[in-house]
Amino acid sequence: xxxFGDSNxxxxxxxxxxxxxxxxxxxxxxxxxxxxxxxxxxxxxxxxYLASGGPRLWADELILQSILMVGYPRALTGAQxxxxxxxxxxxxLEDGADFSQVPAWLARGAEVCRAVYGGGYDKLRANVRALxxxxxxxMVTEGYGRTLGRAGLDLLRREYCVxxxxxxxxxxxxxxxxxxxxxxxxxxVPSLDRVLALALPDTGPAETAxxxxxxGRIRP
Numbered sequence: 001x002x003x004f005g006d007s008n009x010x011x012x013x014x015x016x017x018x019x020x021x022x023x024x025x026x027x028x029x030x031x032x033x034x035x036x037x038x039x040x041x042x043x044x045x046x047x048x049y050l051a052s053g054g055p056r057l058w059a060d061e062l063i064l065q066s067i068l069m070v071g072y073p074r075a076l077t078g079a080q081x082x083x084x085x086x087x088x089x090x091x092x093l094e095d096g097a098d099f100s101q102v103p104a105w106l107a108r109g110a111e112v113c114r115a116v117y118g119g120g121y122d123k124l125r126a127n128v129r130a131l132x133x134x135x136x137x138x139m140v141t142e143g144y145g146r147t148l149g150r151a152g153l154d155l156l157r158r159e160y161c162v163x164x165x166x167x168x169x170x171x172x173x174x175x176x177x178x179x180x181x182x183x184x185x186x187x188x189v190p191s192l193d194r195v196l197a198l199a200l201p202d203t204g205p206a207e208t209a210x211x212x213x214x215x216g217r218i219r220p
Contacts, residue, residue, distance in 0.1 A: 020194050023054025024157055031062055031161035032199040034078035035070045035168035041202075042078055046085040057091040061153035062161050064096075068143050069165040093151045102141060109145025112155065116144075116181035124177075155185055163192070164199035170207040176214055189220055 020028070026049040033045040049059055059082055066075040083090075114121040129136040148158055159182040166174040182192060196215060200208045 019188070020160070020191055023049070023052040023058070024160065025194070025198060026052035027054055027058055027062060027157065028160050028164045028195055028198045030059065030078075030082075031066065032164040032168050032202045034063070034066050034074055035165040036202050037070075037074045037077060039077055039081060042081040043085060046078075046082045050085055055091075056086055056088065057093075057152045058157065059086070060090045060092065061150060061158075064150070065147050065153075065158060065161065066165065068147055069162055070169065091152075096146055096150075101146075105145030105149070106141045107145070108149040109140040109143065112149045113140055113144040115155070115185055116159070117177070118181075118184040120180075156182065156187060159185065159187065160191070160195045163195050167196060167199045167207070167211050168203045170203065170210065172210055172214055175211060176218065179215060179218060183220065192219075 026045070030042070030045040030049045033041045036042075046059070050056075063075055063079045063082060066078055113124075117124050125136060125140075128139055148155070159178055162178045163175065163182060166178060179192060183189075192215070196211060200211060203211075
């Protein structure tokens with residue numbers, strides 16, 4: 001197991017080549033439902049996740065990271081159905097409101113982002129910076145540091161959920177990046193086969209075909 005961050009900060013860990021257990025599959029399916037924006041489907045998948053016995057904290061962390069992938073409207077819908085199904089206040093190890101932690105988020109974000117992108121990290125930073133310097137700074141500090149680098153959900157499960165959501169959205173560039181990123185942090189090929197199998201029924205035929213073709217090109 002590998003961890004990121006220093007001893008004074010919450011850490012993220014991942015478990016290489018982890019098979020998808022029942023709670024992880026249910027979490028991925030909930031992630032996919034959030035990306036669709038369909039409230040009834042989200043409620044059904046939230047109930048299935050709760051029944052799987054997975055930690056409630058995982059679902060709360062999924063909802064927070066969904067803001068990055070699907071935006072506030074769909075993340076808020078996911079949060080509403082989860083709060084109603086879970087019938088409990090949010091579990092949280094940190095509220096993300098202590099802005100004195102910005103330097104720590106930046107350092108943690110760079111470390112997590114580098115782990116995901118591997119040898120492509122410097123090129124990614126340069127490409128995003130060329131689009132807009134603020135986008136680059138926000139990606140690392142807000143995206144990978146403040147959000148994806150949080151404790152409470154390991155990095156590999158976070159990547160599974162990202163893959164599910166960008167698959168549903170038909171975001172091929174991001175799907176390509178995060179499939180490779182999951183492999184970089186130790187995902188097994190069968191586990192990624194399964195994540196796609198769980199998510200793609202929630203999207204259309206064109207998006208399914210594109211995702212399957214993309215995975216076929218990069219699948220080891």
